[in-house]
Amino acid sequence: MVCVVALVSLCLISIAVGARPIGLGEIWQGIVQPGGSEIDAIIRDYRIPRTLLGLLVGVGLGLAGALMQALTRNPLADPGLLGITSGASFGIVFAIAVAGVTAVHGYIWFAFAGALLASTVVSLLGGLGNAGATPVKLAIAGIAMTFLLGSFTSAMVLSDAQTLNRYRFWSAGSLAGQPLEIITQLLPFLVAGTLLALASGPALNSLALGEDVAVSLGHRPRLVRLRGMLAITLLTGAAVALAGPIVFVGLVVPHIARILVGPDQRWLLPTAMLIAPILLLAADVLGRVVARPAEIQIGIIVVFLGVPFFIYLVRRHRLTEL
Amino acid sequence: MPVVEVRRVAGRTAFRLGRHSVSGQLHPRTWLVCLVLAVASFLVFSAGIAIGDYPLGFVDVVRALAGGGDSYALFVVQELRVPRSVVALLVGVALGMSGAILQTITRNPLASPDMIGITHGAGFAVVSGIVLGFGSGLGTQVLGLAGGFAAALLVYLLAWRRGTTGYRIVLIGIGVSWTCIAAIDYLMTRAYEYEAQQAMGWLVGNLNGRDYDQALPLLIALLVLVPATLLLTRWMRVLQLGDETASGLGTPVQLTRFALLLTAVGLAAFATAAAGPVLFVALAAPQIARLLCRTSAPPPVAAALTGALLVLASDLVARQLLADAELPVGIVTGAFGAAFLMWLLARINRQRFG
Secondary structure (H helix, E strand, C coil), rough: HHHHHHHHHHHHHHHHHHCCCCHHHHHHHHCCCCCCCHHHHHHHHHHHHHHHHHHHHHHHHHHHHHHHHHHCCCCCHHHHHHHHHHHHHHHHHHHHHHHCCHHHHHHHHHHHHHHHHHHHHHHHHHHHCCCCHHHHHHHHHHHHHHHHHHHHHHHHHHHHHHHHHHHHHHHCCCCCCCCCCHHHHHHHHHHHHHHHHHHHHHHHHHHHCCCCHHHHHCCCCHHHHEEEEEEEHHHHHHHHHHHCCCCCHHHHHHHHHHHHHHCCHHHHHHHHHHHHHHHHHHHHHHHHCCCCCCCCCCCHHHHHHHHHHHHHHHHCCCCCCC | CCCCEEEECEEEEEEEEECEEEEEEECEEEEEEEHHHHHHHHHHHHHHHCCCCCCCHHHHHHHHHHHCCCCHHHHHHHHHHHHHHHHHHHHHHHHHHHHHHHHHCCCCCCCCCCCCHHHHHHHHHHHHHHHHHHHHHHHHHHHHHHHHHHHHHHHHHCCCCCCCCHHHHHHHHHHHHHHHHHHHHHHHHCCHHHHHHHHHHHCCCCCCCHHHHHHHHHHHHHHHHHHHHHHHHHHHHHHHCCCCHHHCCCCCHHHHHHHHHHHHHHHHHHHHHHHHHCHHHHHHHHHHHHHHCCCCCCCCHHHHHHHHHHHHHHHHHHHCCCCCCCCCCCHHHHHHHHHHHHHHHHHHHHCCCC
C-alpha cells in the first residue's frame, strides 16, 4: 500500500520536475484537456513518455530480476544473466556496424532480436540437457553467453570509432528520448511478460523446496523454468531495448523486496514490481534536479541511491537465503 | 604394515600414510587434468616466446634464454617476450586460484573478484588517480593494489555483524562493486578526453608492455599466497559443507573464512595491479576446472593452471589476430573462455553428468 502511494506521487513529481518546473494544476489541465500551449507540449511529448518509460522499465526489470534469482537460486543473478543485456548490446552494435541502421528507433528491434536469440541459446544450453536443468548450469551458461557476446561487442566497437560513439549513447542508459509510439509498440511484450511472471509465483514457491517436492505437488519443473525464462526474456528484452542496460535495478530490488516481505514469491514478485519503478523514477528525478539544467546518467544515480539503502537493509535484517 | 595404504572405498580412492596419522582421498582424474593443463601451459608459454612479428626458431629461443645468440634475438626474447609471458602466466594463476577460493567459500559459482568489489575497487582507485590526480605519483600498480584491498576491507567490515556469512559477503560485495562501477562511470564522463583514453586503456586489462616491474611483485605475492592457499584447502573443503556443519566438525569458521578471503583478495589485487582488470578468468577458470575434474567444488590447483592456460593462450591470439594492432587480452579471454565453457556444458548435457 505504501509502495503504491509512493509510486503514484513519484509519477506526478516526475512529470512536474525538470528544466522547466510545472505546477500540479497545469499537469491536470495538460492531461485532461490539452491545449496548444508550450507547457502542454512539454508534458505530452517529453514528461509523460519519460515517466511512462520509467514505470514500464522498472516493472520489467524488477519482476525479471526477482524471477531470475528464483530460477537460478542465486543472489548474484541479475535480469541480464540469460545473456539478454549483452544480446541487446550486440544487436545494436550489429545494427550500426553491419546493417548500417542509422535511425535510433531502428535499433530497438535489433536489440530485442539480439536479446531473444541470446536467451534462447542460454536456455537450451543451461535448461534442457538430459540431466535436466540445474540452477548452477543455467547461471554458468548465462554468464558464459554474457561474456562471449560482450567480447564480440567490444571488439567491434574498438575497431570502429563511429560505432563506438553511437553505441555509447545507448549504453549509458537513459529514460529520455523515446517517443510514445515506440513505447506502445513494445508494451504488449511487457504486459505478456508481466502476466506470465505473476502467474508463476506458486510454482516457484514449491520449486524452491526442491525438484522432487515440486513434482509431488503437481508442478512440472521444466515447464515452470521454461515459462519463467520466457517471461524474463520478454520483460528484460523490452526494458533493455527501450532504456539501455540499466541492470543494477533488477539485481538489487529483489533483495530489498525479499528483506521486506520474505521469500514467498506470491508477495515478492508484486513487491519487486512496485519497488523497482520507485527507485528508477526517484533516480531519474534526482538526476534532473542535481545538476540542473544538465542531467546525470540515471544508471549512476540509481546505484548511489540504491546501494546505501541496500547495505543498510542487509546489515539490519536476518537474511533468508535463496 | 605398508607405509602408504591405498584402497577403494565406496567408489572412491582413499589413502593412508603411516598407521593412522594422515589419511585422505585421492582423486586421480584431478591429478591427470592438472598434468595435462601444466604441459599445455608450458607449450603455449614457449609458443608465446617464439611467435610474434619477429619469429624465432626453437634453437634461437633456447640460445637467447641462455644469454647467447645475436643481440636482436636476445633483446626480443629477454626484454619483451619473456617478461610479458611471465606476467600472463602469473596473472592467470592468481586469478584462477582466487576465483576458486571465493566460489568455494561463498558456495556460489558466480562469485569472483569481479563480482564482489575487488577488481572494481582497484579500477576506481586507478581511474581517480588518473582523473583527479589523487596520489598519481604512486603509479597505477600501487593505486590498484590499495584500491583492491580497501574495497575488500570495506566489504568485510560492512558484512561483519557478530561474524560474517558467505551470503552476506556476496550481497555487500555486489553493493560495493556497483558503487565503484558507478563512480568510475561518473569520473569518466567528467574526465578530459586524453585522461578518459588513458583510463580506458587501463580498464580493459592489458598485457601490452608489461615487464619485470609488474612481474616481480606478483611473483613474490604468489610465492607467499599459493602455499598458504594449499595449506588452507583442508578447511576450505569443510567450510563448503556450510557454517553449522563446519563448526560442528571443529573448524574455526570465522578465522578460516577470514584467512581464505585474505588470500583470495591478495591474489586478485596483485594480479589486477599488474595487468589491469582481466575480467572473466577468475569466474570461468574454476568452473572449467571443476567440469574437467568432475569434482563438486572447484579444485584450486587445477583452477590456477586453467587460468594460466586461458590467459597465455588469449594473449597469444590477441597478439596475432589483428595485423596492425593488438587487441586487449581481456576481450579474447572473454570469447575464448566463454566458448569453451559453453562447449563443456553442451557436452555434459549429452553425457547425463552434472
